[in-house]
Amino acid sequence: MTQAGWQELRVETTKAQVETLENWLFDHGAVAITLEDNADEPLLEPGPGETPLWRNVKLVALFPEGLDLLAVTDNIPAQTLVAPVAVPTHVPDQDWERAWMDSFHPMRMGERLWICPSWTDPPEPDAVNVMLDPGLAFGTGTHPTTAMCLGELDVSVAEGTQLVDYGCGTAILAIAGLKLGAHRALGIDNDPQAITASHQNAERNGIREEQFQAVMPDHEAIPSWAGCADIVVANILAGPLIQLAPELTALLKPGGRLILAGLLANQAEALMSAYRPHIALHVVNDLEGWVLLAGTATSAVPPMDASAADR
Numbered sequence: 001m002t003q004a005g006w007q008e009l010r011v012e013t014t015k016a017q018v019e020t021l022e023n024w025l026f027d028h029g030a031v032a033i034t035l036e037d038n039a040d041e042p043l044l045e046p047g048p049g050e051t052p053l054w055r056n057v058k059l060v061a062l063f064p065e066g067l068d069l070l071a072v073t074d075n076i077p078a079q080t081l082v083a084p085v086a087v088p089t090h091v092p093d094q095d096w097e098r099a100w101m102d103s104f105h106p107m108r109m110g111e112r113l114w115i116c117p118s119w120t121d122p123p124e125p126d127a128v129n130v131m132l133d134p135g136l137a138f139g140t141g142t143h144p145t146t147a148m149c150l151g152e153l154d155v156s157v158a159e160g161t162q163l164v165d166y167g168c169g170t171a172i173l174a175i176a177g178l179k180l181g182a183h184r185a186l187g188i189d190n191d192p193q194a195i196t197a198s199h200q201n202a203e204r205n206g207i208r209e210e211q212f213q214a215v216m217p218d219h220e221a222i223p224s225w226a227g228c229a230d231i232v233v234a235n236i237l238a239g240p241l242i243q244l245a246p247e248l249t250a251l252l253k254p255g256g257r258l259i260l261a262g263l264l265a266n267q268a269e270a271l272m273s274a275y276r277p278h279i280a281l282h283v284v285n286d287l288e289g290w291v292l293l294a295g296t297a298t299s300a301v302p303p304m305d306a307s308a309a310d311r
C-alpha cells in the first residue's frame, strides 16, 4: 500500500532521555526517528554504534498517516520531555533516498579541485574531479571540516606526495590528494563501513590498487609508513586527535606536514599543547566555528619515550 504522506512529530528532550523516548515512540507506532541538535551545539561524527552527544536533542519522529497521534502525544512519559510537544505536521510522501541525493551537488574546493556526486556530470570536466558516493560513511565535502581539509590539500599536495588520511570515512581526502598528484595514499578508519566506502570510491575514481589502501588502525601496513608521509591529514574529533598524537606524528617524514580538523575554536589550545612535544601547530583556517590546525615536522619526530626523557 502506498502512503500519501506521514505525520511528523517534533519532541524536545535531553541526551539522557533520548533512548527511552526513542524506544517509547517506536513502541507506539513511529516508523523513523532522526535526532537534531536543539541548542546550536556543533557536532562532528558519532563513532560506530554511538549516539550523538548533544546535551539538548530535538527528536523528529515519522508516523503513518492514519494513526491517532493524539493518543500518542497525550501519553509520552513526562520525564522525557523538556518542552510541550509541538503540534504534529503533515509531510508529503517522497523518495527519501532521492531527496538526500538531491541535496548533494558538485562543489568547487580551492583552485583545482571539484567534489562531484558520482551520479552527476562534472561541471568542469578538465578540473581535478573527485566522483563520490558516500554510502554509509562520513565525507561528502559539505561539512566545514572536510571543506577546510580539501582546501589545504589543494595548496599542499605536490607531484609524488605520500599521503596518510587518518579517519578517512569515504576517503574523500585521500582520493582528492591522489588526483591532485600524490604518488600513493593510505586511508585509516576504525569503521568497517568506511573501509568499504573508501575502496568503492577509489575504484570509482580510477585509483589503482598500488596507489591506495584503506585499513583499520591495527593493520600491519601502518608501521611501514612510519617516517614516510609528506602529509598526514586527520579530520576526527578533538579527543581522538589528542590520543592519536604519537601515532600521527610518527607517520611524518622530516619536513612533512600535519593537518588536523574536527575541533572547535575553543579546543584549539588543548590540541596545540598536546602536540607541542612532537610538532608546533598553528590555526591556519576557520569556518563556522571549526578550526584547521597545521604544522611542519622540523626533524625526525621522536618516539614518545625520547620526548619524555627530554623533560
Ligand SMILES: C[S@@+](CC[C@H](N)C(=O)[O-])C[C@H]1O[C@@H](n2cnc3c(N)ncnc32)[C@H](O)[C@@H]1O
Pocket (backbone or CB within 6 Å): 044, 045, 047, 048, 137, 138, 139, 140, 141, 145, 146, 149, 165, 166, 167, 168, 169, 170, 171, 172, 173, 188, 189, 190, 191, 194, 217, 235, 236, 237, 240, 262
Ligand atoms: C569526521 S569523519 C571524517 C571523514 C573524512 N576524512 C572527511 O574529512 O570528511 C571522521 C572519521 O574518522 C573515523 N574515526 C573516528 N575515530 C577514529 C579512530 N580513533 N581511529 C580511526 N578512525 C577514526 C570515523 O569512523 C569517521 O569515518
